[in-house]
Amino acid sequence: MASLGGSMFVSTFLFVFVGLMSSSSEAAIKKYQFDIQVTNVSRLCHAKPIVTVNGRFPGPTIYVREGDRVLINVTNHVLYNMSIHWHGLKQFRNGWVDGPAYITQCPIQTGSSYTYDFNVTGQRGTLWWHAHILWLRATVYGAIVIMPKPGTPFPFPQPAREFEILLGEWWNNDVEEIENQGNKMGLPPNMSDAHSINGKPGPLFPCSEKHTFAMEVEQGKTYLLRIINAALNDELFFAIAGHSLTVVEVDAVYTKPFTTPAILIAPGQTTNVLVQANQVAGRYFMATKAFMDAPIPVDNKTATAILQYKGIPNTVLPVLPQLPASNDTRFALSYNKKLRSLNSAQYPANVPLKVDRNLFYTIGLGQNSCPTCLNGTQLVASLNNVSFVMPQTALLQAHYFNIKGVFRTDFPDRPPTPFNFTGAPLTANLATSTGTRVSKIAFNSTVELVLQDTNLLSVESHPFHLHGYNFFVVGTGVGNFDPAKDPAKYNLVDPIERNTVGVPTGGWTAIRFRADNPGVWFMHCHLEVHTGWGLKTAFVVENGPGQDQSVLPPPKDLPTC
Known part of the structure; x- marks a missing residue:
C-alpha cells in the first residue's frame, strides 16, 4: 500500500513539475487520481487505521495554475461514503463539483468513482481540499496551490522557496466513533488529543521523535509559508520563535502586507506569510495552539515543528516562540483589523456599494x-x-x-x-x-x-x-x-x-x-x-437571463443517492 502511494506521488509530482515548467500561456489540463483507502498510522504511541487519500496523511497537494482545467478522479475503497470539497474554489455555474454531501452531490459510495472536473478561473494563491461528509476531514485533507498565470509575478518579493503548513488535529481513537458517541449522548464529542503540523504533533508529545516536521532555511533568504487551518474545531495561533511573519494573502486573495509576531487562523482559512531567515543560525520552533475566549473547553496543547538553518546539527535545542495567551481577545480583534485587501489596479476590491x-x-x-x-x-x-x-x-x-x-x-x-x-x-x-x-x-x-x-x-x-x-x-x-x-x-x-x-x-x-x-x-x-x-x-x-448565467448540466458520472 505504501509503495503504491509512493509511486503515485512520484508520478503526480513529475506530471505537475512538467506542467509548472511549461512556458506556454495556454491553460493546461492537470489530472490526479485520489484513491480513498484505509492506512495504518501511528501518533502519540497509538496506532490506528485512518481514512486517507493515496495512503498519505495529510493528502497530496494539488498544484495548478490560474486558468488550468483540473480533473480529479476519486475512487472510494473504504466502507464510508465519501465526497471532497475544493474549499475556496468558486466553481462558477458548476456546483456539481463543489463537493458537500447532500448539498451539491450525493456521496461517492463504496466501490464507486466520480471525477471532479473544474476550471480554475480568476483565482490564484493557497486554498485546500477536504472530505465534506461526517468527520472524515480529520484525516482526509490537503493543500491546493494555484500559481499565477505564466509571466505574472507575485505582488510581493519573490521567495527563495515555498512550504505548505497544514495545521490539524489528532484523536487517538476512531474519530467517527467519537462523533457518534457524542451524538448519542447529546453532548459535545471528546476533544482532540493533539494538534499537528503537517500531520505531526512535534517533540512536546510522546513517541514523536519521527513525527516532527522540519523545514531547512538558508541565512539571508526569504520563504513563503502557505498556512492552512485544517483543524475540525479549533481556531489556532501560529508563530515562529525569533522570526516575524509578513502576511501577504488570505484565502487566496492578496492583502496589504503587514508584519506580525503571530497569526490567528480559523478552521477553513488559509494565510500566506513571508519569513526572512535573518536570525542567528540555529533551530527555532514553529508552534500552534488554540484560541478560545469563551468558557468552553478546547484542546489547549501546543504542536510544534522546527525551522532549522542549514548546517546546524540536530543536537541544538530549538527555542519556543511566545504565542498569545489562549484567551487573548485583544490580539484576535487587533490582528483581524489589520487584514485589508491589496486593492491595486491589477487586484481591485470590487465591494458592492449598493445593497439589494x-x-x-x-x-x-x-x-x-x-x-x-x-x-x-x-x-x-x-x-x-x-x-x-x-x-x-x-x-x-x-x-x-x-x-x-x-x-x-x-x-x-x-x-x-x-x-x-x-x-x-x-x-x-x-x-x-x-x-x-x-x-x-x-x-x-x-x-x-x-x-x-x-x-x-x-x-x-x-x-x-x-x-x-x-x-x-x-x-x-x-x-x-x-x-x-x-x-x-x-x-x-x-x-x-x-x-x-x-x-x-x-x-x-x-x-x-x-x-x-x-x-x-x-x-x-x-x-x-x-x-x-x-x-x-x-x-x-437563481439563474440569470444570459446564456452563460445558468447552472451547467450535471456530469454523466454524478453519484446517485
Whole structure:
C-alpha cells in the first residue's frame, strides 16, 4: 500500500513539475487520481487505521495554475461514503463539483468513482481540499496551490522557496466513533488529543521523535509559508520563535502586507506569510495552539515543528516562540483589523456599494428534547432559530430537476424573535425549529449578511464559510449590531475579501457579495461540532437571463443517492 502511494506521488509530482515548467500561456489540463483507502498510522504511541487519500496523511497537494482545467478522479475503497470539497474554489455555474454531501452531490459510495472536473478561473494563491461528509476531514485533507498565470509575478518579493503548513488535529481513537458517541449522548464529542503540523504533533508529545516536521532555511533568504487551518474545531495561533511573519494573502486573495509576531487562523482559512531567515543560525520552533475566549473547553496543547538553518546539527535545542495567551481577545480583534485587501489596479476590491438584499442571521446554541440522550436533551445549533436538517437528496439536484419536497425556500431573513443577543447568558429553550430551509437569492443581486453571535447557552467565536463565493468583510464589532450606527463605520474601500470569516465571541460580522454564481451554495460554521448540530443553511441563487448565467448540466458520472 505504501509503495503504491509512493509511486503515485512520484508520478503526480513529475506530471505537475512538467506542467509548472511549461512556458506556454495556454491553460493546461492537470489530472490526479485520489484513491480513498484505509492506512495504518501511528501518533502519540497509538496506532490506528485512518481514512486517507493515496495512503498519505495529510493528502497530496494539488498544484495548478490560474486558468488550468483540473480533473480529479476519486475512487472510494473504504466502507464510508465519501465526497471532497475544493474549499475556496468558486466553481462558477458548476456546483456539481463543489463537493458537500447532500448539498451539491450525493456521496461517492463504496466501490464507486466520480471525477471532479473544474476550471480554475480568476483565482490564484493557497486554498485546500477536504472530505465534506461526517468527520472524515480529520484525516482526509490537503493543500491546493494555484500559481499565477505564466509571466505574472507575485505582488510581493519573490521567495527563495515555498512550504505548505497544514495545521490539524489528532484523536487517538476512531474519530467517527467519537462523533457518534457524542451524538448519542447529546453532548459535545471528546476533544482532540493533539494538534499537528503537517500531520505531526512535534517533540512536546510522546513517541514523536519521527513525527516532527522540519523545514531547512538558508541565512539571508526569504520563504513563503502557505498556512492552512485544517483543524475540525479549533481556531489556532501560529508563530515562529525569533522570526516575524509578513502576511501577504488570505484565502487566496492578496492583502496589504503587514508584519506580525503571530497569526490567528480559523478552521477553513488559509494565510500566506513571508519569513526572512535573518536570525542567528540555529533551530527555532514553529508552534500552534488554540484560541478560545469563551468558557468552553478546547484542546489547549501546543504542536510544534522546527525551522532549522542549514548546517546546524540536530543536537541544538530549538527555542519556543511566545504565542498569545489562549484567551487573548485583544490580539484576535487587533490582528483581524489589520487584514485589508491589496486593492491595486491589477487586484481591485470590487465591494458592492449598493445593497439589494439585507440579511441578519443570529447564531445560537440550544437544547432540544432527546429522551434517549444522557440528560434527556440534545445540543443543537441554529441560524435564526432554525437548525438545518440534511436532506436525503442533494439540494442542487432537487433545484435543477425541480424535485418537490426536498427543501423549502422560506428561511427567515431575520430572527423571528428579537432579544438582547449578547446580554446575560440565556438558557431558556427558544423552541429551536428544525427543517431543510434555504434562502432564494436573485441572480446578480447584491447581498449584505450580518452574522450576530448570541449568548444562547454561551457566546463563542464562529468561523463561517460560504461555498461558491468570496465575500468582503465590511464590518465587525463586539456586542449587538446597531443598524442605525454601525454601517457608518463600514470599510467600503479595501475590506478583506475571503471565503471564511470568524464572527467574534459575543459580536457580529457584516459581509457583502454579489450573487453572480447560480446554483445551490452551502453556508455553515466551520467548527465541525457545530455543523453537525445544525449550524448551517444554503443559498439558492437563481439563474440569470444570459446564456452563460445558468447552472451547467450535471456530469454523466454524478453519484446517485
